[in-house]
Amino acid sequence: MTLVKFNNKPNNTLMPGFNDVFDSIFTDNFFSDRLVSRVPAVNISESENNYHVELAAPGLKKEDFKLNLERNVLTISVEQSAGQKDDQKNYSKREYSYSSFVRSFTLPESADHGQIEATYTDGILKIDIAKREEAKAIRRQIEIK
Numbered sequence: 001m002t003l004v005k006f007n008n009k010p011n012n013t014l015m016p017g018f019n020d021v022f023d024s025i026f027t028d029n030f031f032s033d034r035l036v037s038r039v040p041a042v043n044i045s046e047s048e049n050n051y052h053v054e055l056a057a058p059g060l061k062k063e064d065f066k067l068n069l070e071r072n073v074l075t076i077s078v079e080q081s082a083g084q085k086d087d088q089k090n091y092s093k094r095e096y097s098y099s100s101f102v103r104s105f106t107l108p109e110s111a112d113h114g115q116i117e118a119t120y121t122d123g124i125l126k127i128d129i130a131k132r133e134e135a136k137a138i139r140r141q142i143e144i145k
Contacts, residue, residue, distance in 0.1 A: 039101045049136060051111060051129040056124030065125060067118055067133065072109075073118075076125070077102040111137030 043054040055076060057065075058062040068075045107113070107129065115130035 039103060042103060044105075049131055051108070051131065052107065053125075053127040053129070054126075055125040056123060057125055060120075062120040063121065065118075067116075067127070069107075069113060069116065072107050072111075073104050074107055074129075075102060075104045076127075105106075105121070 040057045112130040
């Protein structure tokens with residue numbers, strides 16, 4: 001496979017260096033390296049018996065994650081060295097890389113700290129936190145008289 005680069009700049013510019021200044025500011029690299037957060041997105045949901053946390057972190061292994069619970073705060077962290085991936089490849093451009101991140105979540109009082117399970121499948125870290133028995137919703141049909 002050959003990488004093909006396109007150059008859409010006109011060749012007859014009066015001031016070639018001037019356009020390069022604006023091109024460097026408005027390219028995707030300028031903004032992605034400075035303004036875009038490199039913290040994975042998280043979905044948090046609740047079912048009748050559990051709280052669910054899903055963190056999108058593709059390209060990692062389950063060994064890369066550290067989950068800690070201190071008091072009521074669940075902390076998810078990853079620390080990965082930059083040279084850990086395929087250094088033998090000759091990249092033309094390399095964008096996806098998480099070197100490290102930390103996400104912390106305060107658990108509700110109704111969470112059962114002793115029943116937390118985590119799995120990592122298909123780039124998604126799923127954490128299930130059980131609810132205490134007294135926090136589970138009691139549902140029943142009420143008869144109208």
